[in-house]
Amino acid sequence: MRDILDLDRFPLERPHSSEWQALVDRCKADLKAEGMFNLDGLMLPEVAARAVDAMSAPFATDAFLHERMHNIYFKHIDGLPEDHPALRQFQTSNRTLCADQIAGSPLLRLYEWPEFATFLAATMEMPELHVMDDPLARVNVMSYQEGQALNWHFDRSEFTTTLLLQAPDQGGGFEYRTDLRSEEDPNYDGVAKLLNGENPASKVITLSPGTLNVFKGKNTAHRVTPVSGDKERVISVFSFYENPGVVFSDAERIGFYGRAS
Numbered sequence: 001m002r003d004i005l006d007l008d009r010f011p012l013e014r015p016h017s018s019e020w021q022a023l024v025d026r027c028k029a030d031l032k033a034e035g036m037f038n039l040d041g042l043m044l045p046e047v048a049a050r051a052v053d054a055m056s057a058p059f060a061t062d063a064f065l066h067e068r069m070h071n072i073y074f075k076h077i078d079g080l081p082e083d084h085p086a087l088r089q090f091q092t093s094n095r096t097l098c099a100d101q102i103a104g105s106p107l108l109r110l111y112e113w114p115e116f117a118t119f120l121a122a123t124m125e126m127p128e129l130h131v132m133d134d135p136l137a138r139v140n141v142m143s144y145q146e147g148q149a150l151n152w153h154f155d156r157s158e159f160t161t162t163l164l165l166q167a168p169d170q171g172g173g174f175e176y177r178t179d180l181r182s183e184e185d186p187n188y189d190g191v192a193k194l195l196n197g198e199n200p201a202s203k204v205i206t207l208s209p210g211t212l213n214v215f216k217g218k219n220t221a222h223r224v225t226p227v228s229g230d231k232e233r234v235i236s237v238f239s240f241y242e243n244p245g246v247v248f249s250d251a252e253r254i255g256f257y258g259r260a261s
């Protein structure tokens with residue numbers, strides 16, 4: 001993996017060594033304090049740049065244009081009227097490539113490397129993490145051109161794992177508000193305030209190419225701000241589950257990717 005990852009700074013190949021444990025401890029502390037950790041330059045920037053070049057043809061011809069209006073929950077909430085300010089609708093627009101469209105990519109090599117899941121599970125304090133069996137959903141790559149954005153949402157899974165491949169010239173920041181809600185308290189008023197732009201606690205970070213970003217997406221409201229300029233924002237998302245063999249239903253694949261297979 002040394003040809004694609006900076007294993008000198010991030011010794012993922014030596015699970016449970018003292019250097020590996022120190023890195024895991026740092027990530028756990030960042031997750032606790034910030035709801036997020038970053039490994040800046042985990043993938044070598046030139047490898048990330050080559051991966052972007054290799055995907056430019058499939059992005060131009062085969063990618064799914066994901067464009068829709070949605071609220072922060074991606075669904076109706078029982079007990080909340082449709083005009084409640086926490087259910088305000090926003091537009092999301094990006095292009096998505098699925099795992100079956102990036103054969104040979106270093107992203108799939110990283111995803112399938114067992115030490116990657118071992119490391120992530122340790123940072124998230126989970127006994128094990130497993131790759132998906134879903135041929136489309138395992139790894140997705142999203143591209144945002146000028147004006148495109150991923151709007152405010154909460155994720156379905158507790159943690160989300162991304163790796164930035166190309167940063168745009170302007171915009172395309174990752175804006176987040178950690179712990180805006182909890183299992184006990186949906187905090188609809190706080191959500192409404194955030195969507196109304198009244199949100200002093202939200203932060204925006206711009207990731208650099210090659211950076212692994214792990215955040216607690218389930219209760220952290222987050223969005224990608226609109227990209228501007230000629231350079232697209234390109235980011236990959238890795239899906240891991242606590243159980244092996246997870247696949248989406250055909251209906252879920254059609255909803256996310258416009259096709260079942």
Ligand SMILES: O=C(O)CCC(=O)C(=O)O
Nearest residue numbers: 155160162174224235237
């Ligand atoms: O593109 C990003 O930085 C975040 C992606 C994200 O929030 C998601 O895939 O759910």
Ligand SMILES: [Fe+2]
Nearest residue numbers: 154155160217
């Ligand atoms: Fe998300």
